[in-house]
Structures are given as C-alpha cells and as structure tokens.
Amino acid sequence: xxxxxxxxxxxxxxxxxxxxxxxxxxxxxxxxxxxxxxxxxxxxxxxxxxxxxxxxxxxxxxxxxxxxxxxxxxxxxxxxxxxxxxxxxxxxxxxxxxxxxxxxxxxxxxxxxxxxxxxxxxxxxxxxxxxxxxxxxxxxxxxxxxxxxxxxxxxxxxxxxxxxxxxxxxxxxxxxxxxxxxxxxxxxxxxxxxxxxxxxxxxxxxxxxxxxxxxxxxxxxxxxxxxxxxxxxxxxxxxxxxxxxxxxxxxxxxxxxxxxxxxxxxxxxxxxxxxxxxxxxxxxxxxxxxxxxxxxxxxxxxxxxxxxxxxxxxxxxxxxxxxxxxxxxxxxxxxxxxxxxxxxxxxxxxxxxxxxxxxxxxxxx
Amino acid sequence: xxxxxxxxxxxxxxxxxxxxxxxxxxxxxxxxxxxxxxxxxxxxxxxxxxxxxxxxxxxxxxxxxxxxxxxxxxxxxxxxxxxxxxxxxxxxxxxxxxxxxxxxxxxxxxxxxxxxxxxxxxxxxxxxxxxxxxxxxxxxxxxxxxxxxxxxxxxxxxxxxxxxxxxxxxxxxxxxxxxxxxxxxxxxxxxxxxxxxxxxxxxxxxxxxxxxxxxxxxxxxxxxxxxxxxxxx
Numbered sequence: 001x002x003x004x005x006x007x008x009x010x011x012x013x014x015x016x017x018x019x020x021x022x023x024x025x026x027x028x029x030x031x032x033x034x035x036x037x038x039x040x041x042x043x044x045x046x047x048x049x050x051x052x053x054x055x056x057x058x059x060x061x062x063x064x065x066x067x068x069x070x071x072x073x074x075x076x077x078x079x080x081x082x083x084x085x086x087x088x089x090x091x092x093x094x095x096x097x098x099x100x101x102x103x104x105x106x107x108x109x110x111x112x113x114x115x116x117x118x119x120x121x122x123x124x125x126x127x128x129x130x131x132x133x134x135x136x137x138x139x140x141x142x143x144x145x146x147x148x149x150x151x152x153x154x155x156x157x158x159x160x161x162x163x164x165x166x167x168x169x170x171x172x173x174x175x176x177x178x179x180x181x182x183x184x185x186x187x188x189x190x191x192x193x194x195x196x197x198x199x200x201x202x203x204x205x206x207x208x209x210x211x212x213x214x215x216x217x218x219x220x221x222x223x224x225x226x227x228x229x230x231x232x233x234x235x236x237x238x239x240x241x242x243x244x245x246x247x248x249x250x251x252x253x254x255x256x257x258x259x260x261x262x263x264x265x266x267x268x269x270x271x272x273x274x275x276x277x278x279x280x281x282x283x284x285x286x287x288x289x290x291x292x293x294x295x296x297x298x299x300x301x302x303x304x305x306x307x308x309x310x311x312x313x314x315x316x317x318x319x320x321x322x323x324x325x326x327x328x329x330x331x332x333x334x335x336x337x338x339x340x341x342x343x344x345x346x347x348x349x350x351x352x353x354x355x356x357x358x359x360x361x362x363x364x365x
Numbered sequence: 366x367x368x369x370x371x372x373x374x375x376x377x378x379x380x381x382x383x384x385x386x387x388x389x390x391x392x393x394x395x396x397x398x399x400x401x402x403x404x405x406x407x408x409x410x411x412x413x414x415x416x417x418x419x420x421x422x423x424x425x426x427x428x429x430x431x432x433x434x435x436x437x438x439x440x441x442x443x444x445x446x447x448x449x450x451x452x453x454x455x456x457x458x459x460x461x462x463x464x465x466x467x468x469x470x471x472x473x474x475x476x477x478x479x480x481x482x483x484x485x486x487x488x489x490x491x492x493x494x495x496x497x498x499x500x501x502x503x504x505x506x507x508x509x510x511x512x513x514x515x516x517x518x519x520x521x522x523x524x525x526x527x528x529x530x531x532x533x534x535x536x537x538x539x540x541x542x543x544x545x546x547x548x549x550x551x552x553x554x555x556x557x558x559x560x561x562x563x564x565x566x567x568x569x570x571x572x573x574x575x576x577x578x579x580x581x582x583x584x585x586x587x588x589x590x591x592x593x594x595x596x597x598x
Contacts, residue, residue: 047492073495074504080496086489090511099507103498149497 003027003153003185007043007053016040016050018211024202026179026186028195028217031206037189040206041155044187045080046073057153058185074103079146079184081156085138087130093141094126100149111150119181120144120174136167140174147182154178154186160195168195175199197221197237197277221277222317222324235279236325242272251351258320261297263354282353283327285316286346287337297349301325303341306334318347368564371572375565377544378552379572385460385548386528389467390521393475397520401479402505423473427533434466434538462539463546467528475524482516483509515588522584526577549573 006019016036029037042048044055046062049070055062057078062071079100087096097117101109117123120140130138139159146154156175160168176199179186190196196203196217203220205212213220218237240254240261250265254274263276289298301320308314314334318325325347339345371379403409404416422430438445438456448454456462486509494504510517532550539546541555553569556562 045496047496073492074498074500076496077498078496080493082489082493084489086487086493088490088494088508099494099499100497103503145497 002056002058003044003187004054004056005040005044007040007050007055009039009043009048009050009053011039014039014209016043016209018204018206018209020204020211020214022202022204022214024185024200024216026175026188026199026201028200028203029187029189029206030191030196030200030203030220031212032191034208035191035206036209037191037206038157041080041157041187041189044153045078045155046071046076060152077104077108077149077152079149079151079154081139081142081146081154081159083158083161085130085135085142087133087138087141087145089130091130092126093122093128093130093133096130096141097122097126097144097148100145100151104150108150111148113148116144116147119177134167135163136170139163139167139171143174143178147178147184151184154182154184155189156186157189158191159188160190160192172198193221194277198275218324222326235277235281235283236323238276238278238323238325240274240276242266242268242270242274245270256321256323258301258323258325259297259299261299261349261354262351264351276354278325278349278354280315280326280328282349283325284348285318285327285329285333285337285339286348287339287343289346290348293348295348295350297351297354299325299347299349301345301347303339303343303345305341306339318345320347369568369571371568372565374543375552375569375572378547378549378569381460381463381544381547382529382549383576385463385467386525388461388464389471389528390475390525392464393468393472393524394517394521397472397475397524398479398510398517401476401483401520402509404476405480405483406509419476420473422470422534427470427531428537430469431466431534431537434462434469434534438462438465438538456539458539458542458546460539460545463535463548464528466534466538467531468524470531470534471524471527474527475520478516478520478523479513482513482519485516486512515591518587518591519584522580526580529573529576529580 002021002023004021007016009016014036016039018036018040029040031037039048043050044062050063050065052065054064054066061069062076063069088099091099098113101111120143122137122140122144125133125137125141130141133141143159160171163171179199188199200217202215203217204214205220213223221235221237238256238258240256242252243255243260244253245265246253246262251262252266252268253260253262254276261276266274268274284295299320301318303316304319305317306314307317308331309328312331313328314331316327316329316334316339318327327347400415400419404412436442440446440449440455440457445456454461456465490508491504494508499507530550532554535546535548536551541547541551547555549569549572553566556566556569
C-alpha cells in the first residue's frame with residue numbers, strides 16, 4: 001500500500017507545500033516544531049481541508065481539490081494516535097478500545113480485540129478509567145483504540161513527545177511490533193532523531209512547510225545538512241546482525257558489511273537483525289589504524305565527501321564497505337590530517353557511546 | 366402545628382405546580398439541547414438572532430410574553446388553532462398552557478446552562494471520535510452529550526425551579542383557574558387578595574421554599590456525581 005501526498009495549504013502566514021509518495025511501512029514526517037508536520041497529518045486524517053492538492057492512500061482518493069473530492073474524517077478509516085492520547089474520560093478503557101470497532105463496517109472489522117490487547121499488554125487495564133492510567137499506559141490504550149477501528153492507515157502525531165525517557169522506552173517496542181506485525185502502514189510524526197532512526201523505514205523531512213528531502217531512513221540520516229539543527233544528533237544508521245554475545249564483558253558483537261562493532265550488551269539471539277545509530281559527534285577519524293586506543297570499534301573506509309557545518313566543524317562522510325558513516329570533526333583536524341575525498345581512513349567509535357536504545361531489533365526488512 | 370397541614374385545595378395547587386414544572390422541563394429539553402448545541406458548535410447565518418430570541422423572555426416583562434403566547438397559542442391564534450385542529454392539543458386556559466408558558470420563560474436558563482457545558486467539552490475529543498468513524502451526530506451522542514451531562518442536569522433543575530415560580534406569563538396566558546391553571550404562585554397571590562388568607566399563603570410559601578431548596582440540593586448531588594464520572598483524563 002502506498003501513500004501519495006501532494007498538498008498546498010495556507011493557514012495565516014504559514015504555507016505548507018509538500019509532495020511525496022511512500023510505500024514504506026513506517027513513514028516518518030520529520031522536522032522541527034512549526035515545520036508543518038501536524039498540519040500535514042491533520043490533512044491526511046481529514047481534520048483540515050487543504051486549499052489545494054490531493055491525498056491518496058492505498059489507491060483510495062481521500063482528498064482531491066481538483067475533482068472536488070473530500071472524504072470526511074469519519075469515513076476515511078484512518079487510525080489517529082494523538083500526542084495527548086485523547087482517551088474518552090467518561091468511558092472505561094475497554095469501551096475506549098471498542099469505540100471505533102462499533103463504527104467500522106462489519107466486513108472490515110479485521111482487528112482482533114484479544115490480539116491487540118495482548119500485543120500492547122493492556123489486558124490488566126480494561127476495567128479502569130483513563131484518569132487512573134499513567135502517561136505510557138494512556139498512550140498504549142490510544143494505540144490500541146486506533147488499531148481496533150481496523151484502519152487502513154495509522155497516523156501517529158508525536159505519540160512519545162509528552163512522555164519521559166523511561167515511558168518512551170516503554171512504548172517504542174510496541175510501535176516496532178506494530179510496524180513489523182500489523183499489515184497497516186504508519187505515518188509517524190516526530191522531531192526526534194533517535195525515534196526516527198529507530199522506527200522509520202522512510203523519512204520525509206519538512207522545513208518551514210516545505211519538503212526538504214524524502215527517502216529511505218539510512219540515506220536521509222546520513223545527510224547531515226538536513227539534521228544540522230539537531231547539533232550532532234544526526235549520523236549514520238547501520239543495519240547489523242548479532243554475531244556474538246560477549247558475556248564476560250557484557251557486550252554484544254554486531255556485524256555488517258562495514259565491519260564489526262561492539263555495543264553494550266543487547267538481549268537478542270544470534271543472527272537477529274539490529275539497527276545501530278552512530279551519531280556523527282561520536283565518530284572519530286584516524287588516517288592509520290590506531291593502536292594503544294581505548295575505543296574498540298575501528299571501521300576502515302574511504303572519504304566520500306567533506307561538508308562544512310559551521311566556522312569550526314566539518315562533517316566527513318565515509319563509505320565503509322558500502323555503508324555510510326558520518327563523523328563530525330573540527331576544521332582544524334581536517335587540515336592537520338590533510339583529509340580529502342577518496343582518501344582511505346578509519347572511523348573510530350567508542351562502544352560506550354553507542355546507545356542501547358539506538359540498537360533496536362529489526363524484524364525482517 | 367395543625368395550621369401547617371395543607372387543605373385539599375392547597376394540595377391541588379402543589380400537585381399541579383409539580384406537574385406543570387415537570388412537563389415544562391421534560392418537554393423543552395430536546396429542543397433546549399439542540400439549540401444549545403447549535404449556539405455552541407455551529408456558525409450559521411442568523412445565529413445572533415436565534416440567540417436573541419431564545420433570551421428574549423429573560424428581558425421582556427413576563428406579562429408581555431404571556432400576552433404574546435395568548436395571541437399565538439390562544440384558541441383563535443394561528444399556532445393555537447392549527448395545533449387544536451390537527452393534533453387536538455389545546456393550550457388556552459388549560460394546564461398544558463401553563464406548562465408552555467413556564468417552558469418559554471425558563472428556556473433561556475436551560476439553554477444557557479447546556480450551552481456553557483457543551484462549550485467546555487474538549488473539541489479535540491470530538492475530533493478523535495471523528496477519526497474513529499463516528500459521524501457528527503454520533504460524536505454528539507457518544508462524546509459531547511455524556512461529557513456535558515452535569516451542565517444538562519444543572520439546566521434542567523434551573524428550568525424546573527424557574528417553572529415552579531413562574532407567575533406573570535402564566536396568569537396572563539391561561540389565567541388563574543383553581544385545579545386547572547392555578548399553580549403555587551397564583552394560589553399564593555390569590556390568598557393574599559382575600560381576607561384571612563395569610564395562613565394559606567404562608568403554608569404555600571413554605572412548600573415553595575422546601576421544593577426549591579430540595580431541587581437545588583438534588584441537582585448539586587447529581588451534578589457532583591456526574592462530573593466525578595467524567596473527570597478529565
């Protein structure tokens with residue numbers, strides 16, 4: 001199923017002008033606040049009527065201003081998970097979950113109550129009221145409520161933004177299961193690089209209402225110019241496989257075409273796929289294979305490009321066995337080491353800097 | 366304390382008042398909710414006019430309202446003649462007319478309370494219900510109305526209390542016929558106009574106070590329970 005968006009919309013001084021087509025399982029709309037992400041999602045959901053444009057999901061036209069088509073929100077079969085959960089306070093968790101099911105056409109009630117409740121671990125909450133739930137529990141119920149309406153598309157508008165780090169870590173695995181197990185494509189709004197790096201299959205980058213870039217997650221995150229506002233949060237995403245569990249030192253050894261790296265122990269079976277994010281500011285560059293160094297991970301590669309970021313920093317894009325790795329270093333270092341495109345170098349990464357949360361299991365792909 | 370015991374005629378006035386006020390409240394509720402929803406949630410041409418008409422009985426002299434009702438719903442009035450001919454509903458000099466007068470006089474209070482509580486319902490919840498497949502009518506029925514319930518109850522009690530006390534429009538429209546249109550205020554007024562009626566007036570005044578106070582206490586309790594049930598998530 002694919003999502004096609006081609007929208008021009010004006011709201012006061014703000015102009016949204018974006019067009020992309022995604023067939024990904026989880027398409028992230030990424031950008032700083034005020035970039036138009038939520039407006040775009042509300043247009044897809046039918047909560048905002050665009051001035052001009054077209055939205056098509058799975059071959060079904062939801063809006064086409066040229067042909068005067070506008071499917072109202074309640075007929076779109078789009079599951080919307082809001083940032084603030086928006087559970088109905090007068091209904092129990094169970095009634096909240098089954099609310100959308102009631103309105104879905106009988107033949108299309110494909111979502112299985114027990115399966116969804118099991119997937120989200122909310123079986124113990126069914127008889128409670130939303131007011132008594134924690135933030136993370138509310139968000140899980142909100143996800144379940146959207147799923148049980150048997151939607152054809154799921155929209156998630158910064159579902160983790162109002163949660164603290166611990167709650168985020170609690171929800172993320174459920175979003176991953178949703179992405180990998182449910183056959184419903186997801187549009188996920190976020191301004192957080194770690195979230196997008198871990199969850200997205202495709203990324204649409206929005207800047208001040210315009211589409212700055214669109215593509216697969218790896219390709220977009222390697223383009224640091226898109227993420228410069230995130231101050232070194234950007235970097236490469238490597239798809240890797242678990243090669244070995246080093247229990248003596250509580251580490252996991254991962255393998256990819258770029259080479260092997262060691263990360264803090266991740267509980268995953270051998271051979272399973274992982275996604276690792278290497279932040280550019282955590283990657284060092286050496287012109288010879290370093291010796292007598294505490295950092296454990298050394299990946300050989302070739303400089304593909306040098307991109308100045310500011311007066312004193314430069315992003316070095318490396319090709320490591322076909323995978324992109326980015327290092328953010330000082331301009332002084334690039335001149336002292338006489339770095340130039342085509343030059344073979346080594347990327348050095350401290351194991352301790354690779355976030356366990358960034359090492360998310362990837363099923364299939 | 367024997368002077369406290371109500372005479373049979375006084376009982377008739379009390380029962381009639383309760384019947385008239387209850388009918389006025391129940392019968393005007395659907396229209397009241399619809400008008401409150403229109404005023405709270407929709408933009409349309411003539412909205413301020415509708416708002417003005419709804420609130421008119423609040424600012425007009427009750428006698429004027431009663432006289433207008435007499436002109437419209439009297440036996441020869443256009444609305445009165447139509448209803449009598451096609452539906453067999455007669456208002457003039459009947460208790461039904463008293464209920465109509467009370468309903469019209471109390472309508473602004475009913476609409477105002479419900480409108481405020483609908484406006485207080487989080488529209489984001491309504492949008493959420495829409496994305497889950499509920500049409501705007503179903504959104505109203507399953508989300509807006511239950512969440513506005515404390516306000517609806519408050520409006521009904523206000524309406525009931527106002528109807529219990531309505532005097533000017535009722536006496537102008539349907540007169541002061543014992544057993545048919547003589548409600549509590551009319552009966553009290555009648556007692557004050559005859560010699561030796563002081564005790565009767567005092568007894569009915571006490572009854573009035575008890576009923577009104579009881580209504581207020583019940584409404585507080587019901588609204589408190591309802592708002593606890595819909596406490597913000």
